Amino acid sequence: MQWQSCPPAPLAWIELRELLLWLLHTPALLLPFVALLAAALAWRLQLSRRALGWLALLAPLGFSAIYTPLATALLTTWLHTQLPAPSVPSSAPPVLVLVGRGPAIAAATTQAAAARLRQGPALAVYVSGDSRRTAERLLLLGVAPRVA
Incomplete structure (x- = not known):
């Protein structure tokens, strides 16, 4: 029997990546964050209060489209097109x-x-x-x- 140990190397960016994925997969956190970013962008661009309100409202609504069944179906179709063509079964032992x-x-x-x-x-x-x-x-x- 051949033993090979592969201890995981600590990666600092993994924790940041996990935090970002958690944010992305939690609509209750992501959508208010998008609204806040939209409001900050509208304020930075010195838009009127009315435009700021519309942007802060419409940005999360538009961004929430990624959580719809249609977006899931489109992403699934796109991912299936990325798969390589099935190969011919090899004669390698199972x-x-x-x-x-x-x-x-x-x-x-x-x-x-x-x-x-x-x-x-x-x-x-x-x-x-x-x-x-x-x-x-x-x-x-x-x-x-x-x-x-």
Whole structure:
């Protein structure tokens, strides 16, 4: 069995990115923020109070369109067009990939992976992003280690 530990490097910008994503995904926070930015822009451009009010009202209303089903459908369609064309199935042997999971579901999925490996649909198991105990559990369940 080949062990490879990859400790995560601390990234300062991740916390800022998470804060911005939280703001973007919370309309109750984002829309007043957009109204405030629109009012600040109108004040900076020295627009009349009436224009400031309209801009502060219409900017969040226009921006809230990203939360509509139509916007979701358009974004979904655009994202599907970005996918590469399906490739021809390769002759590579099927590999079961266990991506990082929490301890709550690790036991059941590891046991299912070992069972599938014994049945034959997969020729190998690749454990990614989890602790060593997942690979050790596969060893206890009778999965022979191989170096990739």
